[in-house]
Amino acid sequence: MEHSHAAPRAAADVDTDKLAHEMTERFRQVLSTRRMNELTSRSLSRPSSPAPRDFGTPQPPPMHNAPPSYSSLRNIPLVPQAPQDARSLRFKNMLHSLSNMPLRWENPGLLDEALRVVPLEQIYNEAEEESQILQAEAESLGEGKKAAWGYQDCVVRALLRWFKRSFFSWVNNPACSRCYSPTIGVGMAAPLPDEQARGANQVELYKCSVEQCGAYERYPRYNDAFVLLQTRRGRVGEWANCFSMLCRAVGSRVRWVWNSEDHVWTEIYSLHRKRWVHVDVCEEAWDKPRLYTDGWGKKLSYCIAFSADGAMDVTRRYVRNSNHSLERNRAPEAVLLHIMDEIRALRRNNMSKQDKFRLEGEDMRENRELRSYVISSIAHEVSRMSVDDIINGRSRHPRPDPDAQKAAEGRTGGASEWIRTRGEGGRGTPNQQNPRDQHPR
Numbered sequence: 001m002e003h004s005h006a007a008p009r010a011a012a013d014v015d016t017d018k019l020a021h022e023m024t025e026r027f028r029q030v031l032s033t034r035r036m037n038e039l040t041s042r043s044l045s046r047p048s049s050p051a052p053r054d055f056g057t058p059q060p061p062p063m064h065n066a067p068p069s070y071s072s073l074r075n076i077p078l079v080p081q082a083p084q085d086a087r088s089l090r091f092k093n094m095l096h097s098l099s100n101m102p103l104r105w106e107n108p109g110l111l112d113e114a115l116r117v118v119p120l121e122q123i124y125n126e127a128e129e130e131s132q133i134l135q136a137e138a139e140s141l142g143e144g145k146k147a148a149w150g151y152q153d154c155v156v157r158a159l160l161r162w163f164k165r166s167f168f169s170w171v172n173n174p175a176c177s178r179c180y181s182p183t184i185g186v187g188m189a190a191p192l193p194d195e196q197a198r199g200a201n202q203v204e205l206y207k208c209s210v211e212q213c214g215a216y217e218r219y220p221r222y223n224d225a226f227v228l229l230q231t232r233r234g235r236v237g238e239w240a241n242c243f244s245m246l247c248r249a250v251g252s253r254v255r256w257v258w259n260s261e262d263h264v265w266t267e268i269y270s271l272h273r274k275r276w277v278h279v280d281v282c283e284e285a286w287d288k289p290r291l292y293t294d295g296w297g298k299k300l301s302y303c304i305a306f307s308a309d310g311a312m313d314v315t316r317r318y319v320r321n322s323n324h325s326l327e328r329n330r331a332p333e334a335v336l337l338h339i340m341d342e343i344r345a346l347r348r349n350n351m352s353k354q355d356k357f358r359l360e361g362e363d364m365r366e367n368r369e370l371r372s373y374v375i376s377s378i379a380h381e382v383s384r385m386s387v388d389d390i391i392n393g394r395s396r397h398p399r400p401d402p403d404a405q406k407a408a409e410g411r412t413g414g415a416s417e418w419i420r421t422r423g424e425g426g427r428g429t430p431n432q433q434n435p436r437d438q439h440p441r
């Protein structure tokens with residue numbers, strides 16, 4: 001973490017600095033226009049009277065009227081603090097328990113075994129072809145241009161397509177296995193010994209909708225990625241779990257990202273781009289971190305990434321502005337920092353000094369990346385203010401955001417399916433949780 005180490009400046013800093021500089025310039029222009037307008041309105045009113053907004057009348061909202069949640073993201077504290085109240089302790093225990101998920105995939109024997117279900121030749125051929133195309137594209141753009149993605153990234157992209165299109169299926173209610181009719185949920189059942197042995201702690205029970213049949217159907221929610229290779233079905237928890245494990249099996253570094261509004265997804269580390277990349281297998285989405293907010297109109301509070309060698313609060317990658325942030329009230333920000341440090345330390349306990357140093361460097365680079373999203377979001381807000389808003393000193397009516405529209409158009413059937421399953425009405429509606437589906441895993 002940056003707060004505990006004085007780091008040498010790296011090249012990535014320069015971009016952030018440039019952004020910060022541009023932002024400062026833009027701010028300066030807006031503020032200067034505003035000052036000019038104030039001066040003008042003052043000179044137009046009676047010379048002796050102050051401008052009306054100086055007192056009495058209601059104040060316009062401040063330029064960046066962000067709720068506490070996003071401003072807390074903007075001002076992440078520098079000094080971590082141990083949890084001191086029951087609520088923070090509960091959050092800590094929960095995060096520690098969630099952080100174990102990626103450790104379950106670290107089993108070389110099982111990972112080798114897992115590759116038997118993957119059509120490796122097809123995947124490597126597709127990856128080879130795609131990476132050659134990307135390389136050719138880069139070369140056509142001029143000397144020294146870098147391909148958009150590296151070979152290993154293309155391997156994961158091919159794996160993603162295969163997993164979504166040919167391997168795993170999405171199941172809300174399992175069909176009746178006696179007459180193939182739809183079923184109706186009737187609650188939870190205790191897991192049978194063999195279900196429990198295969199890692200299902202929860203079993204949903206369904207009843208056939210055909211009166212004369214009336215058969216019951218069990219839907220064990222398996223937690224074990226290796227068992228899921230056999231069952232090949234589930235909702236978002238099963239999808240993310242099994243797919244992330246397979247990314248590990250093909251040799252990528254992988255993260256399991258937990259979101260407090262009941263979603264999970266994957267991040268893989270791109271050696272080519274030297275950064276973590278968002279991957280949502282249910283949506284076949286690659287590097288679309290704004291999918292949930294700009295795309296689906298969801299509001300998020302926490303997105304925490306766990307890997308076998310670390311943990312990181314990556315919310316700023318997924319929540320780029322205050323419209324999409326929910327209040328972060330599970331623990332003070334300084335406590336969350338402390339918990340992240342603690343999990344990282346645990347995971348790196350037995351590592352060599354060099355490995356720890358390398359990972360710390362990576363964390364610092366990522367922190368800079370996450371900070372740059374905040375900076376560019378502020379710059380973006382400023383650039384979207386219309387002349388009227390500037391004159392009136394408000395930012396209430398931003399022009400439509402073309403990026404958001406693009407992201408919204410990119411919505412897939414899977415996305416709406418996901419929203420429907422969760423009983424969410426789609427864009428702009430508050431998050432609701434389906435009580436049966438509180439645990440996405």
Ligand SMILES: [Zn+2]
Pocket residue numbers: 176177178179180181208209210213214215
């Ligand atoms: Zn039936």
